[in-house]
Structures are given as C-alpha cells and as structure tokens.
Amino acid sequence: MNTPNNRRKKKSIETIEKVFIDLLQTRQLNEISVSDICKLAGLNRTTFYANYTDIFALADSIRDKLEGSLAELYREEITEGFNSHDYLKLFRHIKDNQIFYRTYFKLGYDDNYKIVSYDTELAKQHFQNRFINYHMEFFKSGLTKIIKMWLNGGCQESPEEMFEIIRSEYRGREAFFSGSME
Numbered sequence: 001m002n003t004p005n006n007r008r009k010k011k012s013i014e015t016i017e018k019v020f021i022d023l024l025q026t027r028q029l030n031e032i033s034v035s036d037i038c039k040l041a042g043l044n045r046t047t048f049y050a051n052y053t054d055i056f057a058l059a060d061s062i063r064d065k066l067e068g069s070l071a072e073l074y075r076e077e078i079t080e081g082f083n084s085h086d087y088l089k090l091f092r093h094i095k096d097n098q099i100f101y102r103t104y105f106k107l108g109y110d111d112n113y114k115i116v117s118y119d120t121e122l123a124k125q126h127f128q129n130r131f132i133n134y135h136m137e138f139f140k141s142g143l144t145k146i147i148k149m150w151l152n153g154g155c156q157e158s159p160e161e162m163f164e165i166i167r168s169e170y171r172g173r174e175a176f177f178s179g180s181m182e
Helices: 003-024 032-043 045-051 053-075 076-079 087-096 097-106 120-126 132-152 161-167
Strands: none
Touching: 003 032, 003 045, 003 053, 003 097, 032 045, 032 053, 045 120, 053 076, 053 087, 053 097, 087 097, 087 161, 097 132, 132 161
C-alpha cells in the first residue's frame, strides 16, 4: 500500500471528524451539510464521499469510535464475562473525552446503547429475580442523566466525586460497587 496516501487519507478523516464535531457543538445535525464540512476542512466533496456515504455515516463513525474506545476501557470485563463495577474508570474516560460524549448525546445515541456487563445474577438476588429488565433500564437512564448533567456543567466535579454520587444512590446494595476508588 502507498503509505503517503494512507497518511493523507487518515489526516483527511481526522480533519473531517474534527470539523463535524466542532459544528455539532453549535448546530443540529440537520443544519450541517457536506459542503459546510468540506469548506471548513479545506477539502473537496470527493474526499468526503471517498470516506463516508453521507452525514449520517459520518455520525455513525463518530459513535463507533467512542463506543470502541469505551469497549477497550472495559475489555477485560467483556472478555472475561465479569463486572468490575468500576464506574470511576468510566468517569475518568468521560472527563478526558468530554467533546466526544457531548457529541454522542447530541446525536441522540444515548437511547441506543446496550448495557454490556450489567450483573444480572447480582440483580436477581437483590430484586428477587423480578423485573430485571426494568431495573437495568432504570440504572441506565439514571446513569445517563447524571453523565449528561455533569457534562453540561463542564465536569466541575472530579471523577471520584461522580463515582461517589453513583455509589450513594446504591447504598445498601454495596455488592454493586465492589471496585475500589483508586
């Protein structure tokens, strides 16, 4: 393969994504055009369409990168099939990647993600094996709302403080949070 072309393609993709993410901070998705992105990126439309079929494919690409980054963060848990309950790791990741999370939520993907490693066995014990899907959805919605509030406030609280907020909501169910605050 031609390495200079690979570098150029990678640089073009990075530029397109950066411009798109920047535009999303002040505009809605339906207010952004390929022409807007290309103009601000200093690229022609051919370059855009060589990498994405449309704006929605670009948005999906951004989502996939963030979800991939998050999956990498919890790779051991996913691979080994356990839940470390390490939400501190999550809050640190969010603080380090605020613009991506803001973009993810702005694109409306927050209702589409799946809880990968919810401890259903532990939930069955705590909830007498009843209504587990409701408990999972309650947990997911609450966590998502707290993350959004934290992002909207500029992540003023530390990841450790955010972890403690989550822990305090589950007092009496300490087994959900057996992970330590490093």
